[in-house]
Amino acid sequence: MDLHLEGRHFLITGGSTGLGLGLARTLVDEGAHVLLVGRSQDKLDAAAQQLTDAGASGRVLTKPTDVRDPDILQAAIDTAEREWGVLDGLVNNAGVHTSGGFENTTDEEWQADFELKLLAKVRGIRQSLPLLRKSDAPSVLNVLSIFAKFQPPRSMPSSVYRAAGLALTNGLSRDLAADGIRVNATLIGFVHSDQWVRGAAASDQPVEDWEAKRASDLGVPLGRVGRTEEFADIAAFLLSPRAGYLTGTAINVDGGLSMVI
Numbered sequence: 001m002d003l004h005l006e007g008r009h010f011l012i013t014g015g016s017t018g019l020g021l022g023l024a025r026t027l028v029d030e031g032a033h034v035l036l037v038g039r040s041q042d043k044l045d046a047a048a049q050q051l052t053d054a055g056a057s058g059r060v061l062t063k064p065t066d067v068r069d070p071d072i073l074q075a076a077i078d079t080a081e082r083e084w085g086v087l088d089g090l091v092n093n094a095g096v097h098t099s100g101g102f103e104n105t106t107d108e109e110w111q112a113d114f115e116l117k118l119l120a121k122v123r124g125i126r127q128s129l130p131l132l133r134k135s136d137a138p139s140v141l142n143v144l145s146i147f148a149k150f151q152p153p154r155s156m157p158s159s160v161y162r163a164a165g166l167a168l169t170n171g172l173s174r175d176l177a178a179d180g181i182r183v184n185a186t187l188i189g190f191v192h193s194d195q196w197v198r199g200a201a202a203s204d205q206p207v208e209d210w211e212a213k214r215a216s217d218l219g220v221p222l223g224r225v226g227r228t229e230e231f232a233d234i235a236a237f238l239l240s241p242r243a244g245y246l247t248g249t250a251i252n253v254d255g256g257l258s259m260v261i
């Protein structure tokens with residue numbers, strides 16, 4: 001199926017590693033152009049090199065950006081405006097894993113997670129609207145977690161802001177429908193990415209073994225960690241004109257892990 005992504009333009013937050021980079025690879029393979037943002041210039045350079053070495057047909061731009069800072073975020077969006085003059089899609093993917101015991105989580109930790117997981121999305125969408133309105137098929141994709149729909153023990157503060165991200169997705173799909181801007185989400189269960197490579201390294205285990213044990217401990221019904229490309233295929237479809245009648249939806253990418261549809 002041709003996703004009609006050729007020549008389209010996407011800004012991916014957290015595009016330097018893991019799921020964001022996997023999505024970038026799929027998009028440039030389809031002939032789309034990507035602007036990758038993340039805090040580390042080194043990681044962005046490595047990501048761009050990987051995509052170029054793999055023979056990307058789309059163009060790859062990078063901009064070091066901490067999405068929690070509205071001025072720096074605006075500078076990334078200005079780069080898209082200067083280089084392209086349009087955005088066909090904004091992917092709100094930047095995030096870090098946070099969870100812990102409720103009683104010991106400080107106000108500062110709640111605030112930091114709020115700024116990264118919710119406020120940065122709100123600002124990124126608001127600040128991108130003028131560029132999204134210049135596209136004939138604009139959309140926003142919020143990369144969330146299945147904990148948006150159910151909150152297991154010791155899953156806060158992340159799960160609370162994931163639930164808020166789901167509400168943002170649903171509410172904005174109606175607010176922005178008049179502009180033709182679709183807003184959707186993916187709810188990730190356990191999908192291979194650099195954060196799990198780091199997790200395995202921290203426990204001094206091969207990543208395959210570490211992921212297999214974690215998939216088993218979590219009780220993933222399909223019995224394995226998801227592949228990055230499996231996430232990227234769903235995300236690319238949601239961003240594409242082929243998903244033109246989908247808005248306000250959230251797709252579980254979790255091998256059946258979620259107890260909630």
Ligand SMILES: NC(=O)c1ccc[n+]([C@@H]2O[C@H](COP(=O)([O-])OP(=O)(O)OC[C@H]3O[C@@H](n4cnc5c(N)ncnc54)[C@H](OP(=O)(O)O)[C@@H]3O)[C@@H](O)[C@H]2O)c1
Nearest residue numbers: 014016018019038039040066067094095190191193194195
């Ligand atoms: N993989 C999973 O199983 C899973 C499960 C549930 C949810 N998720 C969510 O999916 C998203 C992608 O995660 P991943 O697994 O691909 O993790 P990852 O490999 O660690 O990638 C995270 C990306 O976010 C960037 N980032 C982090 N903080 C940032 C900030 N303040 N400003 C700008 N960029 C920032 C990182 O780059 P820098 O460090 O250079 O900034 C990196 O590019 C995250 O939101 C994560 O919480 C993933």
